Amino acid sequence: MIRIKCPICGLRNETEFTYGADATVKRPEMGEQEQQPWVDYVFNRDNPRGWHKEYWHHVQGCRQWVVLERNTLTHEIGECKLAREVEQ
Amino acid sequence: MKRLDTGGRIDRSKPLSVTFDGTALPAYHGDTLASAMLAGDTMVVGRSFKYHRPRGVYSAGVEEPGAMVHLRDGNRHEPNARATVVEAFDGLVSSGQNAWPNVRFDVGAVNGLFSPFLSAGFYYKTFIGPFKNTTKFWMMCEAFIRKAAGMGRGTYLEDPDHYEKRNAFCDVLVIGGGVAGLSAALAAGRSGAKVILAEQDFELGGAVLSEPIGGEDEAWVEAVLTELQSMENVRILTRTTAFGAYDGDVYGLVERVSDHLKAPENHQVRQRYWMVHAERSILATGAIERPLVFGGNDKPGVMLANAARTYLNRFAILPGESVVVCTNNDSAYETAAELARAGATVTLAEMRASVPSSLTHEATEAGVSILIGHAVLEARGKSRVASAVVVPIDASGQASGAPKTIPADLIATSGGWSPAVHLWSHLFGKPIYNEDAACFIPRSEENHKMQAAGTAMATTSLSETIEQGFDQGVKAAQATGHAKECGARPDHFMTGAYWQRGIEPIWAVVRTNGKCQGKAFVDFQHDVKISDIDQAHLEGYVSVEHLKRYTTTGMATDQGKLSNVNALARMSELRGMKIPEVGTTTFRPPFTPISMASLVGHEHGKHFRPTRLSPIHHWHVENGAKMTEAGAWMRPWYYAEAGEGLDEAYIREAAHVREHVGMVDVSTLGKIAIQGPDAAEFLNRMYVNGWKTLQVGRLRYGVMLREDGFVMDDGATARLGEHDYFMSTTTANAAKVLAFSEHLLQTAWKDLKVHVTTVTDQWAAIAVAGPKARDLLSNVFKGADLSREALPNNHFTYAKLDGVAVRIHRMSYSGELAYEVYIPSGYARAVWETLHEQGQKYRIKPYGTESMSTLRIEKGHVAGPELEGRTTMKDLGLEAFASSKKPFVGSVLRKRPVLEDPERPTLVGLEIDGATGAKSGSILFPKTGETKGHGDGWVSSTTYSPALGKNIALALLKNGSSRKGETVRVVNFIGNETLTAKVVSHHFFDPKGERQNA
Numbered sequence A: 001m002i003r004i005k006c007p008i009c010g011l012r013n014e015t016e017f018t019y020g021a022d023a024t025v026k027r028p029e030m031g032e033q034e035q036q037p038w039v040d041y042v043f044n045r046d047n048p049r050g051w052h053k054e055y056w057h058h059v060q061g062c063r064q065w066v067v068l069e070r071n072t073l074t075h076e077i078g079e080c081k082l083a084r085e086v087e088q
Numbered sequence B: 001m002k003r004l005d006t007g008g009r010i011d012r013s014k015p016l017s018v019t020f021d022g023t024a025l026p027a028y029h030g031d032t033l034a035s036a037m038l039a040g041d042t043m044v045v046g047r048s049f050k051y052h053r054p055r056g057v058y059s060a061g062v063e064e065p066g067a068m069v070h071l072r073d074g075n076r077h078e079p080n081a082r083a084t085v086v087e088a089f090d091g092l093v094s095s096g097q098n099a100w101p102n103v104r105f106d107v108g109a110v111n112g113l114f115s116p117f118l119s120a121g122f123y124y125k126t127f128i129g130p131f132k133n134t135t136k137f138w139m140m141c142e143a144f145i146r147k148a149a150g151m152g153r154g155t156y157l158e159d160p161d162h163y164e165k166r167n168a169f170c171d172v173l174v175i176g177g178g179v180a181g182l183s184a185a186l187a188a189g190r191s192g193a194k195v196i197l198a199e200q201d202f203e204l205g206g207a208v209l210s211e212p213i214g215g216e217d218e219a220w221v222e223a224v225l226t227e228l229q230s231m232e233n234v235r236i237l238t239r240t241t242a243f244g245a246y247d248g249d250v251y252g253l254v255e256r257v258s259d260h261l262k263a264p265e266n267h268q269v270r271q272r273y274w275m276v277h278a279e280r281s282i283l284a285t286g287a288i289e290r291p292l293v294f295g296g297n298d299k300p301g302v303m304l305a306n307a308a309r310t311y312l313n314r315f316a317i318l319p320g321e322s323v324v325v326c327t328n329n330d331s332a333y334e335t336a337a338e339l340a341r342a343g344a345t346v347t348l349a350e351m352r353a354s355v356p357s358s359l360t361h362e363a364t365e366a367g368v369s370i371l372i373g374h375a376v377l378e379a380r381g382k383s384r385v386a387s388a389v390v391v392p393i394d395a396s397g398q399a400s401g402a403p404k405t406i407p408a409d410l411i412a413t414s415g416g417w418s419p420a421v422h423l424w425s426h427l428f429g430k431p432i433y434n435e436d437a438a439c440f441i442p443r444s445e446e447n448h449k450m451q452a453a454g455t456a457m458a459t460t461s462l463s464e465t466i467e468q469g470f471d472q473g474v475k476a477a478q479a480t481g482h483a484k485e486c487g488a489r490p491d492h493f494m495t496g497a498y499w500q501r502g503i504e505p506i507w508a509v510v511r512t513n514g515k516c517q518g519k520a521f522v523d524f525q526h527d528v529k530i531s532d533i534d535q536a537h538l539e540g541y542v543s544v545e546h547l548k549r550y551t552t553t554g555m556a557t558d559q560g561k562l563s564n565v566n567a568l569a570r571m572s573e574l575r576g577m578k579i580p581e582v583g584t585t586t587f588r589p590p591f592t593p594i595s596m597a598s599l600v601g602h603e604h605g606k607h608f609r610p611t612r613l614s615p616i617h618h619w620h621v622e623n624g625a626k627m628t629e630a631g632a633w634m635r636p637w638y639y640a641e642a643g644e645g646l647d648e649a650y651i652r653e654a655a656h657v658r659e660h661v662g663m664v665d666v667s668t669l670g671k672i673a674i675q676g677p678d679a680a681e682f683l684n685r686m687y688v689n690g691w692k693t694l695q696v697g698r699l700r701y702g703v704m705l706r707e708d709g710f711v712m713d714d715g716a717t718a719r720l721g722e723h724d725y726f727m728s729t730t731t732a733n734a735a736k737v738l739a740f741s742e743h744l745l746q747t748a749w750k751d752l753k754v755h756v757t758t759v760t761d762q763w764a765a766i767a768v769a770g771p772k773a774r775d776l777l778s779n780v781f782k783g784a785d786l787s788r789e790a791l792p793n794n795h796f797t798y799a800k801l802d803g804v805a806v807r808i809h810r811m812s813y814s815g816e817l818a819y820e821v822y823i824p825s826g827y828a829r830a831v832w833e834t835l836h837e838q839g840q841k842y843r844i845k846p847y848g849t850e851s852m853s854t855l856r857i858e859k860g861h862v863a864g865p866e867l868e869g870r871t872t873m874k875d876l877g878l879e880a881f882a883s884s885k886k887p888f889v890g891s892v893l894r895k896r897p898v899l900e901d902p903e904r905p906t907l908v909g910l911e912i913d914g915a916t917g918a919k920s921g922s923i924l925f926p927k928t929g930e931t932k933g934h935g936d937g938w939v940s941s942t943t944y945s946p947a948l949g950k951n952i953a954l955a956l957l958k959n960g961s962s963r964k965g966e967t968v969r970v971v972n973f974i975g976n977e978t979l980t981a982k983v984v985s986h987h988f989f990d991p992k993g994e995r996q997n998a
């Protein structure tokens, strides 16, 4: 059980959140017509050992998406920012 | 066995009524079930797993592998209770398990004759063959295994008790209330840190509880405890097991609040699950004594040496009158001396070749005869120990001289001790082997938030245990920012004989031929013999993990607390390696078995997850609706009239809608308010079709894709105002669509000025469908112009009923002239009732989800069974909705070559031949040929169509659009049924849509 420091709600239990997606991939621009960038965005993922950035959704709280740093090796939790304040 | 007249930590003034298999046991307050059994000389208390061998009380703690019983009766009945940790209470009822007719005379013991069958790897070999075409052989084996595998028997009755969950936060969690734990809690507590001390026993003191009462160790415990109890920042939990350590500094604890009572009292819970968030923790869990391996070492009357000591000192029971103690370390000497002083004849077989006289002195004084360089080769006796065969041995445990037989009713053994490293292992993996103390201990690393202290770290004296516990308490307090002076350590220098100094790691006693004499067990609960380890080795199982699974050693409910190290030792011996080179398996939670109920807490039955009810729900129930689950929602399935079953009801309801008018509660649809200046642009990106031209007062059907190009959802969205849209989604996908919208708006589309809000619960909706729908609604909503000209399809208007403002959308799902009336939830039932009442003259009837489905299948509309995540717009014939003028979610990836493959199954209609319909999920095959593999497609939705008078279905069929008119076979492999069907257009009924445009 981890706890996540939501920038809006403070330190909250993991059970209030759902994991969303890898936050290190950037969604292509709407006008992108090539398939490859979309394939990369939807399917291709790195599997890093160590610190990683993830989207989590405070679904039973403020309903904000956050970018959470999580260590895939130790399961340590790092910084947590509002997704809308993170430069993509 | 006999109860001593004095001593012990039992209260002789409080006798308790306790029974085992109907026989009363002489129990007192302070006893465990096991001590009461021993006091009553009940030696055979269980039967082993595979061979049904008689088993007695082996230990005095959580490690017990033999004394597993059925506890309590009726709806509180529980299996596999370890008698050694069941606190005796007045009215306790217990019985033997895994035996018939009882544990003393067990017919299943004949299984022993099958033992060659049941040796190592029996399960593996049976599962993997090579028994070609021998299903029968396997079935026989399965029946045999199932019979043999009868551990305890559970109950199907509902547990009458409450269980609760609780969160707690502390600076320092101390796990274990023995000397190390008390010392650690004292230091941390004095510093002002918030401390939780958890002890699984009902008394604090740990190993001190096994010592003679009134000693100096006990005085030390009492003094520390008094000080701890005076601290407001220290919470002491007894009867509480810390069963797991998890990420994020979380520990799982179960407090057995009322297990020591016949039933919970004063509305208390039975058990409480604590989720403890602790900045630091101290593992003061002590050590568990190991048995020795020799023939018959599982017989009732063989017991761990420290268990014998515990029964003597804590429970005032003389566990044997003629005792043979066998040890490879110092720790059993006190046991031997105390038993002799209590009146037993004691022989101590010292396995080591020489020991200092300082060690033997006290025992000799007490009258113990000591045989240096000797060991027990075999325990003899039918259903309990009658004698011990003792031999001189060499340094490897092999017999080196003539055996002699010593009469004995108790054989107390000590093969050394294993620190209880389990919780440390949950966090940090494999412990390290300490050669000196012959045991695994935690790695000591400064940055670990859990530190071990005391015999869990193989300390060698009580004073070292006190010192280590206190130091770890100070460190933990400092690490959590509590700098207050921790004061002087309450030192105490009694020197008990610990095991760690001079232990000689002799694990098994064998004959001159290297084999044990008779069945010698490593794992008592799973009946794994040392010869099974040998066999596994011969068959090439060299990894500890493989050995464990192949022989199942350590895989019983005791998780190998007694067996792990002995199995590893044998393995390392066979491989000619040292124990650390062979390695160990990793411990997983829970440390000891815990009840499922404690984890579940209140979250079961209707509290497991919320049930969502439409605001009209109670009307449906009151008016005879059969309800069905739709995700979290309850929805009317059908409204049965006199004598009707499901089939009669839904067919009647569907036909009624097409002939007259019906009303259906569609409040469960997802509803999302989309607001802001960029709302139209947002919709344009979310939906495949265009939204910029939609005028205020209109609505439009739309399809949404996932990022990967598959269809996600469909529904209608109305434009309420310039920047104000009202989206509806399917019942199932409401949460998904909202979360996805929020994600895009907060990440990739931050520039869009749009706000999305769920309004599902704020609005109820009633669909009114049928030729009389307009007449009825015009009559009810006076003043609203619902004429064909004023309100064509895909338009909406506002109306009022008794002051309640509603919105009427004109759109049809059934293919009939239809409207959806949106009502603020609180007024929904009133509006429904008015419609129902005023509708009587139009013969209105409510209809449920089953007939709603019939109506949409007749029209060929897709729903959940078609929007199942593997279908594209093209597959479903929705391609025409997609705009080519703008990008939308999934617009590029939907064109991936595999998704454009013309062979992909596409939506078709099926007319099923014969009187019975097809089953959803049936596989489609061509008219002739084999029916193997995945076929040409599958049936997604089926119904009887009253409008067509036949059974129809929607299906996905390869090359579907070019196969109209073809006959296909519809195979239901589960029901073993094959039907034939004609492929037709999925627009079965009124394909031109004249009825809905009426």
Ligand SMILES: [Zn+2]
Pocket (backbone or CB within 6 Å): A006, A007, A008, A009, A010, A058, A061, A062, A063, A064
């Ligand atoms: Zn939040």
